[in-house]
Amino acid sequence: MSKDLYYKDLHADENEFEIFHRSPSIEYSFYNAVKSGDMETVLKNCTEDAFINLDGTGVLSHNSVTNIKYHFVITAAMLTRYCIDGGLKPEQAYRLSDFYILKMDSCTTVRQVADLHHVMAKDFTGKMILQKKSSIISKPVMQCVNYIYSHIKERITIQDLSEHTGFSANYLSRVFKQNLGLSISDYIREQKIEKATYLLRYSDRPIIDIANYLSFSSQSHFIQTFENYTGLTPKKYRDKYYKSMW
Missing domain, CATH: 1.10.10.60 (Homeodomain-like)
Incomplete structure (x- = not known):
C-alpha cells in the first residue's frame, strides 16, 4: 500500500468516528444541580431520561451496554467530586460512588443502567440537601x-x-x-x-x-x-x- 493511500484510509477511519460533542455546560448544569441539592431539576432530568440520550457525548464503545456503563462511571466520578466540593464528606461520597459502580457492573441492559443512574443521582442530591441543612446544626x-x-x-x-x-x-x-x-x-x-x-x-x-x-x-x-x-x-x-x- 502506498503512503498516500495509507493516510487516506487512516483519515477515513477518523471521519467514521468523528462526532460533534455537545457543550460541557449541559453536563455541568446537571452536576451543579446535584451539588446544590436542586431535586426538582434532577427529577426533571431523570423524567426526561436525559442520561440515556447520549447524542454529543462521544462513543466510548460500539456495544451499547458497555458504552452507557462507561458514561455511568464518568458520571459517578463527576458527582463524587462535585459533591465533595459542595461539602459532602469524601468518605461518604466515595462510598456512594463505589456502591453504585459495583451495582452497575451487574446490569445487563441499557435500561437497567439508566434506571440505576437515576437512583444514584437522586441519592447524591438527597445527601446534599441534608448537607445544606447540617450547616445550621450545632x-x-x-x-x-x-x-x-x-x-x-x-x-x-x-x-x-x-x-x-x-x-x-x-x-x-x-x-x-x-x-x-x-x-x-x-x-x-x-x-x-x-x-x-x-x-x-x-x-x-x-x-x-x-x-x-x-x-x-x-x-x-x-x-x-x-x-x-x-x-x-x-x-x-x-x-x-x-x-x-x-
Whole structure:
C-alpha cells in the first residue's frame, strides 16, 4: 500500500468516528444541580431520561451496554467530586460512588443502567440537601450524626455518643431533639432502617444476616422495627423493590 493511500484510509477511519460533542455546560448544569441539592431539576432530568440520550457525548464503545456503563462511571466520578466540593464528606461520597459502580457492573441492559443512574443521582442530591441543612446544626449534634453514620453496623448508645463528644447524655439528648426534631434513639433506628432498605434492594443477604449486620437484638426485633418505619416487612419490601429494580 502506498503512503498516500495509507493516510487516506487512516483519515477515513477518523471521519467514521468523528462526532460533534455537545457543550460541557449541559453536563455541568446537571452536576451543579446535584451539588446544590436542586431535586426538582434532577427529577426533571431523570423524567426526561436525559442520561440515556447520549447524542454529543462521544462513543466510548460500539456495544451499547458497555458504552452507557462507561458514561455511568464518568458520571459517578463527576458527582463524587462535585459533591465533595459542595461539602459532602469524601468518605461518604466515595462510598456512594463505589456502591453504585459495583451495582452497575451487574446490569445487563441499557435500561437497567439508566434506571440505576437515576437512583444514584437522586441519592447524591438527597445527601446534599441534608448537607445544606447540617450547616445550621450545632457542632455536638453533627459530631453525633457523623459517629452514627460511621458506626451504623454497631449497637450505638447515648453513652457512646457522650464519650465521643465529651458532652453529657442529657445535654446531647436535649440539643439533638431541638436541632433534628427527634430523639437520638429514634434517629439511630431510622438510619439503621435506611441502611437496611439499601441492603434489601441491592443485595442477596438473608434477612437474618442483615439484622445481625446492623446489630439488632433479634430478627423479630428487626422485622418489627422495619415494618414500623416502612409499612412493610423486610421480605415484602424486598419482593416489591428488589425485583422491580432488577
